[in-house]
Amino acid sequence: MPQAQAQGLPAATTGDITPEPVREGIDLIVNGERFKHTGDPLMPLLWYLRDVLRLTGTKVGDAQGKDGYDLVLVNGKAVPAITWPMAKLVDARVTTVEGLARADGGLHPLQQAFIDEDAIGCGYCTAGWLIAGIDLLTRKPKASDEDIDKLPNRCRCGCQTRVRRAIKRAAGAQA
Amino acid sequence: MSGRVQLSRRRFLQVLAGTAGALVVGIGHADAEVPIPPAMLGDDFGQLGAYVRIDREGNVLIGARDPDTGTGTATSLPRIIAEELDADWTRVTVMPLGLGVEAKDGKPVWIYGHQRSGTGDSIPAAWADLRQAGALARWLITQAAARRLGFAADRLRCESGVVVTPDGRRFPYGSLVEAASKIDPPAAPLPLKPPQRYTLIGHPAGDVDARHIVTGRTRYAIDTHYADALVAVLAQCPWPDGSLASIETAPALAIKGVVKVMPINPEADVPPGQTAIAPAVAVLAENTWAALRGLAELKLEWKPGAHSADEDSAKLEARAIALLDTDSAPTTRVRDEGDLAAAGRKAARRVEATYVQPWLAHATPEPMNCLVRLDKDQASLVVPTQAPQQAWAVVQRLTGLAADRIAIEVPRVGGGYGRRLDHDYVAEAVMLAKAVDKPVRLMWTREQGLAHDYYRSGTVHKIKAIIGRKRQVIAWDQRLASASALSGRGTAADRLWTSEISAEQLPAGLVPNYRSDWYSLASAMPRGPFRGEPHVTNAFAVESFIDEIAHTLREDPLVTRLRLLGEARQIPLGGRRMLDVGRLLNVLKLVTDRVEWKNWLHNVNGMGVACWHIDGAYVAHAIEAAVHGEKLEIVRVVCAVDVGRVINPLGLQGQVAGATLDALSNALNPAITYKNGQVRQQSLQDYPLASMAQLPNDVEVITVPNDRAPTGASFLAMPTAAPALANAVFRASAVRVRRLPLMKELLRLL
Ligand code: FES
Numbered sequence: 001m002p003q004a005q006a007q008g009l010p011a012a013t014t015g016d017i018t019p020e021p022v023r024e025g026i027d028l029i030v031n032g033e034r035f036k037h038t039g040d041p042l043m044p045l046l047w048y049l050r051d052v053l054r055l056t057g058t059k060v061g062d063a064q065g066k067d068g069y070d071l072v073l074v075n076g077k078a079v080p081a082i083t084w085p086m087a088k089l090v091d092a093r094v095t096t097v098e099g100l101a102r103a104d105g106g107l108h109p110l111q112q113a114f115i116d117e118d119a120i121g122c123g124y125c126t127a128g129w130l131i132a133g134i135d136l137l138t139r140k141p142k143a144s145d146e147d148i149d150k151l152p153n154r155c156r157c158g159c160q161t162r163v164r165r166a167i168k169r170a171a172g173a174q175a
Numbered sequence: 176m177s178g179r180v181q182l183s184r185r186r187f188l189q190v191l192a193g194t195a196g197a198l199v200v201g202i203g204h205a206d207a208e209v210p211i212p213p214a215m216l217g218d219d220f221g222q223l224g225a226y227v228r229i230d231r232e233g234n235v236l237i238g239a240r241d242p243d244t245g246t247g248t249a250t251s252l253p254r255i256i257a258e259e260l261d262a263d264w265t266r267v268t269v270m271p272l273g274l275g276v277e278a279k280d281g282k283p284v285w286i287y288g289h290q291r292s293g294t295g296d297s298i299p300a301a302w303a304d305l306r307q308a309g310a311l312a313r314w315l316i317t318q319a320a321a322r323r324l325g326f327a328a329d330r331l332r333c334e335s336g337v338v339v340t341p342d343g344r345r346f347p348y349g350s351l352v353e354a355a356s357k358i359d360p361p362a363a364p365l366p367l368k369p370p371q372r373y374t375l376i377g378h379p380a381g382d383v384d385a386r387h388i389v390t391g392r393t394r395y396a397i398d399t400h401y402a403d404a405l406v407a408v409l410a411q412c413p414w415p416d417g418s419l420a421s422i423e424t425a426p427a428l429a430i431k432g433v434v435k436v437m438p439i440n441p442e443a444d445v446p447p448g449q450t451a452i453a454p455a456v457a458v459l460a461e462n463t464w465a466a467l468r469g470l471a472e473l474k475l476e477w478k479p480g481a482h483s484a485d486e487d488s489a490k491l492e493a494r495a496i497a498l499l500d501t502d503s504a505p506t507t508r509v510r511d512e513g514d515l516a517a518a519g520r521k522a523a524r525r526v527e528a529t530y531v532q533p534w535l536a537h538a539t540p541e542p543m544n545c546l547v548r549l550d551k552d553q554a555s556l557v558v559p560t561q562a563p564q565q566a567w568a569v570v571q572r573l574t575g576l577a578a579d580r581i582a583i584e585v586p587r588v589g590g591g592y593g594r595r596l597d598h599d600y601v602a603e604a605v606m607l608a609k610a611v612d613k614p615v616r617l618m619w620t621r622e623q624g625l626a627h628d629y630y631r632s633g634t635v636h637k638i639k640a641i642i643g644r645k646r647q648v649i650a651w652d653q654r655l656a657s658a659s660a661l662s663g664r665g666t667a668a669d670r671l672w673t674s675e676i677s678a679e680q681l682p683a684g685l686v687p688n689y690r691s692d693w694y695s696l697a698s699a700m701p702r703g704p705f706r707g708e709p710h711v712t713n714a715f716a717v718e719s720f721i722d723e724i725a726h727t728l729r730e731d732p733l734v735t736r737l738r739l740l741g742e743a744r745q746i747p748l749g750g751r752r753m754l755d756v757g758r759l760l761n762v763l764k765l766v767t768d769r770v771e772w773k774n775w776l777h778n779v780n781g782m783g784v785a786c787w788h789i790d791g792a793y794v795a796h797a798i799e800a801a802v803h804g805e806k807l808e809i810v811r812v813v814c815a816v817d818v819g820r821v822i823n824p825l826g827l828q829g830q831v832a833g834a835t836l837d838a839l840s841n842a843l844n845p846a847i848t849y850k851n852g853q854v855r856q857q858s859l860q861d862y863p864l865a866s867m868a869q870l871p872n873d874v875e876v877i878t879v880p881n882d883r884a885p886t887g888a889s890f891l892a893m894p895t896a897a898p899a900l901a902n903a904v905f906r907a908s909a910v911r912v913r914r915l916p917l918m919k920e921l922l923r924l925l
Contacts, residue, residue, distance in 0.1 A: 040431075040464065047464040051406075056398035057391020059589070060542060062621045062859040069540065097391035111389040118381055118825055121833050122245030123388035124540040124589030130389060149868035154859075156540050156590050157245045158836030160870045162829065 028089045030055070031099030037086045045089060046070050046081035049096060057097035057127050068153030069124065071131035072096050078135035097127035100134065109173045110134055113166040121157025128153050133167045143171050190315065190360050196353035197230040200312045226287075226308040227256060229316075233336055233349030235262045238272040240287040241297040242561055243384075244591035245833075246889040247826040248292055250383045252301045254823060258375040259309030259368060262348075263336030269383045271585055274563035278578035283567065291562045293591045293706065295790070295887030298822060302885055310365040312355075319354035320346055335374070370820070370882060379825035384587055395589050396559035397544045397618065404546065404614035405434055405459040407607050408466045410473055411627050412454040413853045415441070415701055416480030419454060423474040427458055430472060432465025439606045446664045447701055448597030449569050452627050457607055459615065483699040483852035488534060488633060491696060495635040495656035496529065498694050505654065505692035507672040513688030515641075518650035524642040526727045530716040531914040533846035535631040535705065538862060541589020542621050545604035548614035549574065554581045554605075559588045561595040569598045573605045592837075593704035597629050625862050626854045629703025630847055632658040632696070634675075636716035641688075646728055648739055650688035655713070658698035660705070671695060675709050681717055681787060684746040684754050685739055700849065707893035710789055711838060714894030715901070715915070718785035722902045723911065732902065733772055733784060736763065758793045758817050758879070759786055765815035765877045766797040775799070775906075780810060783902025785895040792886040793817040793879075796835065796895040798871075800903035802910075805922055809839065809871040809900065814892050816876070819883035827888055832874040834892035840865035842897035842917050 025038040030053060037048060049055045049072070058081055061069030065080020072081045073095040100108045110133050113119075120126055132151045136143050148164050155163070190200055228236040237256050243249035253269045256262075275287035289300035313333055320338040321328035330341050338346045370376075387393040412418070424436040436458050441451040456475060460466035546557040547570075554574055560566045563583050570581050588595060604617035619627075634657040641650035659671035666673075672693040683689055705711075721739065725732035743757030763786045775782035779801070786795035799811040814831050821827050844863040848855050856862040901912045904921060914920045 043464045047462065047467075050398075051462045051464065054400075055391070056394060059395075059540075060397060060618070060621070064858070064860070067540075067621070067859055067864075097389075101390055107386075107389065114389050115381060115385045118385075118829050120245075120382050120385055120388055121829070122243075122540060122588060122590045123382075123384065123393060124245075124395065126388050127391050145872060149866075151867050153867070154864045156538055156592065156837060156840075156864060158833035158840070159829075160836055160865075160867050161832055161872065161874050164867070164872060 026086050026090050028092045028094060030094045031096060039086075041087035042085045044082050045072065045084040045086060045094065048086055049081060055096050055098050059124055059127060061128070066152060068128040068132055068151070071128045071153075073131055073135065076135075076138060078131050097130055100130060108134065110137065110166065110170040113169040113173070114163075117162050117166040117169060119159050119162035119166040121155065121159045125153060125155045125157070125159070129155070129163050133163075133170070136167070137171060141171060143167060190311065190356065196356070197228055198312060198315065198352035198356040200227045200308050226305070227260065227312050229312065229348055229352045231349045231352060233263070233266055233347050235260070235267045235336070236270060237267055238270050240272045240275065240290050241301075242290070242292045242563065242585045242588050242591075243271065244292050244561055244588040244595065246292055246297070247382065247823065247830060248297050249587065250380055251298060251822045251826055252305060253383070254375045254380060255301050255305050256309040258373055259306045260313045261333035261335065262309075264375060264380070266336055271587065273585060274567055274583040276564075276567060276578055276581065281578070283564075283571075283578040285564055290564055293561045293593060293596070293889060295889060298885045298887050306367050307364050310367055311360060314365050315355040315358050315360065316348050316351045318358050319351040323351070323354065376822055377820070377824065380823050381825060394586055395541055396546065396557045396586055397541055397589070399546050399557045399586065400616060401546065401548055401614040404548070404616045405461065405611060406463045406466045407457045407459045407604070407615050407617045408463070408470050409455040409457050409603070409617075409619060409623065410470055410475060411452075411623055412477040413626070414477065414479045414483040415453045416483050416699065417454060417477050418480065419456065420476040420478040422456060426472040426474065427469040430460070430465055430469045432461040433458060433469035434461065435459040435611060436469070436473065437607070437610055439603055448599055448629060448664070448703060449572070450599060450602045451606065452599040452629075452701060455603065457603075459607065459611060463618070479852060486698060486700050486852040487850050488848045489850075491658075491698060492531060492633060492635065495633075495694070495696055496531070498656055499529070499635060499637040499654045506695035507669060507693045509672055509676055509691040509693050510678045510683055511690050513650070515650050515652055515688050515690055518641050518688040521643055521649060522641045523644045524727060525639065526642065526720070526724050527637070527639045528720055528723050528913060530636040530638075530719060532634045532712050532715060533915055534633045534700070534848070535841060535845065536625050536628045536847050536856070536862060537592045537594035537705065538845070538859075538864060539590040539592060539594050539624060542624055543600035543619040544617055545601050546614065546616045547604045547608040549605070549608045552576065552580055556582070556601070556604075557584045557586065558598075558601055559595060560585055560598065560601070561588070561591040561593075565596065566598045566601050569601045570605055573602060573609070592706035593708075594629065596704050622858055625847070625856050625859070627701075629660070629701045631705035631708055631712075632660065632675075632698065632702050634712045636713070638716060638720045640720070640724055642724065642728065646730070646738065648682070648686050648724065651682055651686040652690050653717075654692045654694060656694040656696050657712075658696040658700070658702055660702040660708070662702065674704070676713055677709060679748040679752050679754070680710065680713055682739055684748050685741065699852070707834070707838065707890040710787060710890075710894040711841075711897070714785065714787045715842070715898045718787070718895060718898035719901050719911075719913065722783070722905065726905075731776060733763075733767055736784070736786070753791070754788060755791075755793075759788055761879060762786060762793045762795040762815040762817055765879070766795045766813045769813045769875065769877065770797045770799065770811065772797070779907070781903040781906030781908070783899045783904070783906060785899040785902065787894045789891055789894070790886060792819070792888065792891050794891050794895050796892070796899035798896070798899040798903045800900060800907050802904065802908040802921070802925070805925065807904065807918065807921060809869070811875075812871045812873070812896075813875045813877065814895075815879065816888065816891055817879035817881065818886050818888045818891060819881060820885045821878055821880070822885055824878060827878055828876045830888050831876045831892040834890055835874050835896045836865070836870055838893040838896035839870060839900060842900065842915050843869060844916050844918055846916050
């Protein structure tokens with residue numbers, strides 16, 4: 001039970017016959033795997049992902065989640081992980097950048113498009129763009145420039161033109 | 176089984192047999208005891224510190240010594256080695272090298288040579304020494320093949336990881352490395368490949384980390400952790416020289432998971448960037464959430480110090496403008512040629528303008544952070560730094576450990592832009608780790624990065640030009656007032672200008688009577704290196720002003736520029752520096768031809784142009800802008816660069832497009848302002864980087880092919896972007912923007 005270990009809970013010892021009490025907690029699915037959060041229900045999803053599950057692909061952004069670095073998909077919609085307390089995630093389905101590729105390692109078309117268009121500077125903002133882009137392409141498979149203009153993400157390295165090309169390339173591949 | 180090739184008096188290449196028959200070539204330094212620690216010869220790739228390792232399966236592992244902050248060094252440096260090795264690039268894995276340090280007589284010896292990024296010298300330094308590492312490995316493999324097959328080595332050729340015999344038989348490198356590692360290397364450096372034979376250099380390559388980045392597997396420093404490490408977050412004093420007035424820690428300590436609350440302070444008499452940036456109270460906890468909750472519960476009050484409490488950006492700017500309007504003596508006369516007074520007597524016209532640019536923050540995407548483990552006689556750190564050797568110096572001073580007992584790992588870095596040439600955050604993390612007997616992972620918030628930074632100083636430029644009867648610029652008198660980024664950092668007073676202006680910048684060398692003066696502004700606000708400076712601020716003033724001259728003369732600004740530049744020729748600028756006017760004319764022509772400049776003189780949209788040179792590299796931008804009501808649209812951007820030989824054309828395109836957008840973003844909206852010594856911008860919304868919608872949909876990049884030694888290009892495209900935009904805005908709207916941020920000023924003037 002990785003989450004139990006990460007929370008520092010003692011592992012059950014052999015010979016302990018007391019039945020484990022039914023644990024209260026928040027059940028959720030992250031990248032297709034079931035987890036139960038038993039810590040503070042107010043903990044933002046970002047810290048649960050990064051500190052507890054050690055899924056660090058979702059990056060630390062600003063306090064309000066406006067720069068897009070910490071976007072994740074919750075039930076298919078892009079949201080900033082810092083603004084979502086665990087309490088709001090009961091039975092939620094969360095997808096992070098680590099969960100975008102197929103189980104066989106095949107990349108999502110947008111991931112491949114980022115590679116093909118070299119849409120990466122330092123790469124710190126990339127996960128956020130991918131999540132925002134996938135959210136957009138799900139809603140609008142033929143995303144226009146105006147749709148892309150509305151993405152919230154910020155990139156200090158100046159990848160925006162290449163990101164735009166990557167999203168259009170993926171839109172073309174999907175169409 | 177090892178030998179060495181002397182590269183220079185002190186540096187050499189070392190050949191060793193790795194385990195399992197691998198061939199290892201590393202670079203060594205004459206003063207280092209053990210150039211390649213034996214542990215690095217093992218099969219654990221994570222431990223490998225040498226430059227090249229080829230195993231029997233033909234896998235090639237290449238170390239990248241300069242941190243990659245998004246500048247592409249993790250790709251371009253290994254390709255320089257792989258080229259000389261004739262490696263199969265698909266079999267190459269790149270490892271970021273940590274800091275390479277050995278101890279000699281109590282002093283550090285940097286065994287990998289150059290280890291710094293974002294200062295434009297990674298590629299030139301690699302060009303000078305890394306090619307030999309690849310050439311040596313290839314030579315040894317060829318020798319091994321020659322001995323085995325009974326051919327003369329010069330009849331064998333190498334291609335893509337294979338030795339090919341004259342009769343067409345092919346032997347993969349992997350089959351030869353064990354024998355190769357036992358061959359004595361030659362005494363002198365080897366001849367290098369002729370460029371006609373390059374198959375990697377000059378050919379496009381994607382980022383080596385791309386796949387790991389898009390799958391979220393790349394670990395930045397902020398993503399690394401030791402299981403027993405405490406997370407530390409800070410409450411920082413608004414004034415760098417302030418102090419703690421009162422604190423109540425009990426509510427913070429009552430939060431589950433909070434372990435300790437403790438103050439840290441900048442050390443007296445330590446230069447900026449090497450100790451804490453401001454007094455702070457750290458909350459140390461078992462996880463980030465507990466630490467942040469503890470931080471929210473802290474009740475504390477700060478009091479201002481003696482110097483910074485009166486700091487006011489508006490007042491400083493007013494002082495600077497007043498200073499440049501008087502005829503008081505400059506702090507430094509940076510360049511002085513000809514006779515301005517005599518030129519004044521020949522004046523047909525005079526042009527004068529003042530440009531004001533704001534303070535800026537680095538706003539790095541990855542917040543400041545540092546992971547430290549201190550053991551009794553050993554320190555291990557993971558640091559997002561552009562300069563691991565400087566980070567080492569901070570750790571060494573604070574711990575007193577022997578030079579080689581400090582291990583620094585540098586994973587890929589989430590942006591540097593000059594911020595990570597300073598290591599205040601390393602000092603803070605080490606101070607905390609010394610106080611608790613556990614490792615510490617320090618993390619600032621992004622917002623703290625705005626409120627506490629080594630800012631780029633605001634600038635005021637006042638330029639006067641005298642125009643002769645034939646419309647030529649006969650005199651140029653330029654004054655700049657700024658607070659030097661070098662103050663307090665051990666630089667002599669008469670060199671403080673060097674971070675603020677270049678003595679060789681345009682139009683030096685082109686105007687017979689030329690003067691450039693720098694006026695020092697006193698400020699207690701922290702300053703430091705900033706990507707593209709001092710070129711970005713100066714090019715904005717100079718290249719805007721050239722268009723103002725054109726406007727005064729009622730002529731096409733391209734005509735004004737071409738007259739100023741004159742014939743293609745070499746102009747000595749002092750020292751070994753040359754201005755190659757032909758190369759500058761060429762980049763200017765490339766962008767103006769591409770946009771069909773002549774068609775733009777009477778269009779509703781405006782087209783603007785600007786050109787610049789930095790240390791033998793040349794750049795020009797042409798930008799089309801439209802002003803619809805209160806909306807500015809950047810319709811088209813073309814940039815041409817001449818950087819000498821291009822190592823990775825795809826990487827260069829990315830750097831040029833990226834630098835262009837970064838410069839536009841910095842010019843459009845953000846500004847740091849402060850009053851009573853406190854920075855007003857406390858959230859990212861107060862310091863807006865450009866949104867997707869504000870930026871152009873594309874940046875067309877033109878690179879000039881040539882054979883000159885490569886130069887750094889990570890910030891070359893920054894200086895000309897903002898002035899080309901301002902010049903375009905003028906032609907689209909008749910509004911001359913002489914003050915940044917551009918959007919605010921444009922809306923004020925429209
Ligand atoms: S790639 Fe560095 S912030 Fe976007």
